Amino acid sequence: MKILVCISNVPDTTTRIRFTGSKKLDTAGIQWVINPWDELSLTRALELKDANPGLVESVTVAHVGPVSSEPTIRKALAIGADSAIRVNSDAHDAYFVAAQLAEVVKADNFDLILCGIESSDFNGSTVGGMLAEFLQYPSVSAVSGINIENGNLSLTREIDGGKELLSLAVPFVAIVQKGIAKEPRIAAMRGIMMARSKPIKLVEPVMTEPLTEIVSYEMPPEKEACRFIDADKPGELIDILQNVEKVI
Amino acid sequence: MSVLVYTENWEGKFKKLSYELVSYAAAMAEMLNTSLTALSIGEVDSAELESLGRFGASKIVSIENEKLKNLDNQAYTAVIADMAKKLGARVIILANNNTGKAVAPRLSVKLKAGVGAGVSRLPSSLEPFTVYKRVYSGNAYAHIVIKTEVRILTLAQNSFDIAEGDNKPEIEKLSYDLDPALVKTEVRDVNKQSGKLLLTDAEIVVSGGRGMRSPDNWAPIVELADLLGGATACSRPVSDEGWRPHEEHTGQTGKIIAPDLYIAVGISGATQHIAGVSASKCIVAINTDKDAPVFDVAKYGMVGDAMKVLPGLIEAVKNVKSA
Numbered sequence: 001m002k003i004l005v006c007i008s009n010v011p012d013t014t015t016r017i018r019f020t021g022s023k024k025l026d027t028a029g030i031q032w033v034i035n036p037w038d039e040l041s042l043t044r045a046l047e048l049k050d051a052n053p054g055l056v057e058s059v060t061v062a063h064v065g066p067v068s069s070e071p072t073i074r075k076a077l078a079i080g081a082d083s084a085i086r087v088n089s090d091a092h093d094a095y096f097v098a099a100q101l102a103e104v105v106k107a108d109n110f111d112l113i114l115c116g117i118e119s120s121d122f123n124g125s126t127v128g129g130m131l132a133e134f135l136q137y138p139s140v141s142a143v144s145g146i147n148i149e150n151g152n153l154s155l156t157r158e159i160d161g162g163k164e165l166l167s168l169a170v171p172f173v174a175i176v177q178k179g180i181a182k183e184p185r186i187a188a189m190r191g192i193m194m195a196r197s198k199p200i201k202l203v204e205p206v207m208t209e210p211l212t213e214i215v216s217y218e219m220p221p222e223k224e225a226c227r228f229i230d231a232d233k234p235g236e237l238i239d240i241l242q243n244v245e246k247v248i
Numbered sequence: 249m250s251v252l253v254y255t256e257n258w259e260g261k262f263k264k265l266s267y268e269l270v271s272y273a274a275a276m277a278e279m280l281n282t283s284l285t286a287l288s289i290g291e292v293d294s295a296e297l298e299s300l301g302r303f304g305a306s307k308i309v310s311i312e313n314e315k316l317k318n319l320d321n322q323a324y325t326a327v328i329a330d331m332a333k334k335l336g337a338r339v340i341i342l343a344n345n346n347t348g349k350a351v352a353p354r355l356s357v358k359l360k361a362g363v364g365a366g367v368s369r370l371p372s373s374l375e376p377f378t379v380y381k382r383v384y385s386g387n388a389y390a391h392i393v394i395k396t397e398v399r400i401l402t403l404a405q406n407s408f409d410i411a412e413g414d415n416k417p418e419i420e421k422l423s424y425d426l427d428p429a430l431v432k433t434e435v436r437d438v439n440k441q442s443g444k445l446l447l448t449d450a451e452i453v454v455s456g457g458r459g460m461r462s463p464d465n466w467a468p469i470v471e472l473a474d475l476l477g478g479a480t481a482c483s484r485p486v487s488d489e490g491w492r493p494h495e496e497h498t499g500q501t502g503k504i505i506a507p508d509l510y511i512a513v514g515i516s517g518a519t520q521h522i523a524g525v526s527a528s529k530c531i532v533a534i535n536t537d538k539d540a541p542v543f544d545v546a547k548y549g550m551v552g553d554a555m556k557v558l559p560g561l562i563e564a565v566k567n568v569k570s571a
């Protein structure tokens with residue numbers, strides 16, 4: 001079984017987001033990282049490979065992005081991915097990215113494809129599902145667990161108020177969320193050394209018209225300053241919540 | 249031309265989320281000068297289906313099919329896409345919840361329709377079709393143009409006011425011939441609690457962080473939430489430590505919620521936590537540290553020890569509830 005983990009390159013979650021004008025992210029000082037959910041997927045993929053050496057042949061990461069994303073791809077290789085594929089293009093929109101990833105999957109016949117539930121930049125939750133539809137593969141969303149038992153894959157899917165245990169045959173796309181792995185795996189020194197010699201295959205994009213376009217950004221509305229209420233006067237707070245805010 | 253809204257049901261029932269969605273879709277239909285059809289998949293009785301009419305659906309199509317009992321992304325996509333084509337739907341609306349996130353992107357490719365994911369307002373313009381949504385986990389918002397003729401929108405929960413009227417909708421029960429080959433996921437086991445208020449549905453949420461110090465200190469959080477008819481939540485370290493169940497983990501990597509009232513107790517207000525709650529209508533923070541970043545996003549704050557402040561708040565709520 002060949003696993004493909006799709007990774008997105010995003011600003012570190014503590015980054016102060018700013019724009020130059022209203023259309024362009026100000027990238028000065030931004031630390032770029034693997035999207036948190038993708039980092040967890042990669043971790044789980046590697047755990048599955050470690051635990052099932054005969055069955056899981058390889059773990060590859062794929063990324064659609066310009067050459068400036070390579071440090072993030074290297075990081076994925078350092079964490080333990082065997083190889084990487086970069087589609088050499090800006091990520092115009094989710095549809096465009098999914099169309100590129102579909103070509104990557106077709107070219108190498110990956111069996112299990114992992115995508116994160118969302119990318120922390122555009123919060124779209126769309127690439128994984130789109131990819132599956134392009135490929136006409138089944139997809140399962142809100143996956144919080146992937147296991148291999150006797151050579152078969154089983155998935156845990158989060159549903160409102162609980163969980164389901166699912167089984168299905170490869171190939172398919174699993175769209176994963178919290179729970180899929182406990183902690184992201186950290187690159188060890190040896191991994192970082194080895195990553196330098198691992199291949200990043202470069203692929204040129206296929207023609208795809210994006211379906212959406214970001215026309216402008218704006219900052220969240222300014223919050224009014226916090227009104228402090230004496231901790232010894234709980235009645236005052238409750239009164240405000242009841243009669244001014246009308247939320248209780 | 250029309251607007252289509254997919255209304256999921258929970259054990260045969262709709263909930264506030266459904267009515268919000270239909271209200272939004274009805275407003276969308278009005279903008280486009282057309283009518284709204286709601287699609288329901290699964291066993292829902294006529295009275296329940298009819299309730300969607302009150303929020304603006306002029307027609308309800310109900311499909312029951314044994315094979316569609318559990319969510320199968322590919323099969324549901326096929327059903328919704330067929331219905332959209334049949335109606336000539338120009339806008340298709342789903343909730344931005346697990347089901348919507350599972351189906352909307354597949355629909356997008358199937359119908360070659362751009363998606364506005366997690367929108368929180370009606371489009372600001374129809375030509376070009378421009379939607380507004382949170383990006384960078386709530387640290388910014390974006391205006392996005394959807395360039396296709398057919399558009400798919402998923403609506404962020406608790407972002408649109410319900411508008412109730414007294415419409416009586418037309419109800420059509422449709423038998424649907426599903427290609428069985430489409431259903432490839434097999435549900436082997438289900439483990440769920442019914443009847444419990446879901447964190448994402450709650451209008452009031454009381455949430456505890458590491459400042460609660462020990463899982464043994466949670467009783468006042470739970471009591472306050474119960475008294476207010478709300479749900480409990482927590483910060484990530486709290487669920488990582490196993491002090492509280494994972495379903496309560498709120499924030500960027502956990503649940504994203506937008507209750508009317510969010511009470512953060514012993515939570516410092518890290519950006520990743522705030523990413524999950526910043527759309528709340530009113531945030532109250534209780535923290536020993538007056539400089540904690542949570543006060544930058546809170547509307548009301550109390551500086552003090554949670555274990556001393558909470559009993560007072562509980563008493564105060566009891567007083568107003570019994571008055």
Ligand SMILES: Cc1cc2nc3c(=O)[nH]c(=O)nc-3n(C[C@H](O)[C@H](O)[C@H](O)COP(=O)(O)OP(=O)(O)OC[C@H]3O[C@@H](n4cnc5c(N)ncnc54)[C@H](O)[C@@H]3O)c2cc1C
Pocket residue numbers: 013036456457458459460482483484485486497498499500501502513514515516517518519520521524534535536537540552553554555
């Ligand atoms: C990639 C990534 C994703 C993350 N995602 C999330 C996420 O989704 N959700 C999330 O919550 N975190 C997330 N985090 C973690 C986040 O950065 C913070 O570490 C976390 O939110 C802190 O939790 P806390 O506020 O409970 O604890 P702390 O930061 O330790 O804060 C405890 C607070 O309690 C106060 N306090 C102490 N004693 C008392 C008392 N007796 N009474 C009242 N107040 C008291 C302190 O003043 C302090 O402000 C993420 C981190 C990363 C790197």
